[in-house]
Amino acid sequence: MKSVLYTNPFVSKKIINQxxxxxxxxxxxxxxxxxxxxxxxxxxxxxxxxxxxNDWVYKSPIFGKAVQLAGFYPVSEGIDNGLEHLRNKVAQGYSLMAFPEGTRSRTNKIRRFHKGAFYLAEKFNMDIVPVLIHGNSEVLPKGSFVIKNGSITVKILDRISPGN
Known part of the structure; x- marks a missing residue:
């Protein structure tokens, strides 16, 4: 999926990938x-x-069809039913993306992590790649529908191996 963020000239985008x-x-x-x-x-x-x-994203009348076509996977009722599907996607070269907080924060403080992403890493013997996103809460705050001018930085941290 090529990000549509590239179409907005008023939001500067920076990826840090040391x-x-x-x-x-x-x-x-x-x-x-x-x-x-x-x-x-x-x-x-x-x-x-x-x-x-979450299921609400997957079943949303606004976003639902788009996320289904993009291959997003609903996990609200647990991940166990989707293990075979996800294993097949990984075998095809796909990475799996999870927001371990489970919902968007209004305060920019990281909330308690749910265990699903870590369960999958262990089950599939996969590395974890932590990513830090900065600026999105100012460009499009939770509850807002208007994208503001601003800057977004995405920082990719080092991989964490299953044995670490």
């Missing part, structure tokens, strides 16, 4: 979550990412 991560080896990507734009920000990193989302 480790040279290319996502050619599938991983579990985890990131903080403060804005609907977080999905698009992660979409700037690589085209082969399956997003794990």
């Amino acid at each position: 480790s040279g991560e290319d996502f050619n080896k599938p991983a579990i990507i985890i990131a903080n979550h403060t804005s609907f734009l977080d999905i698009l920000a992660v979409g700037m990193l690589h085209p082969k990412i399956i997003y794990l989302v």
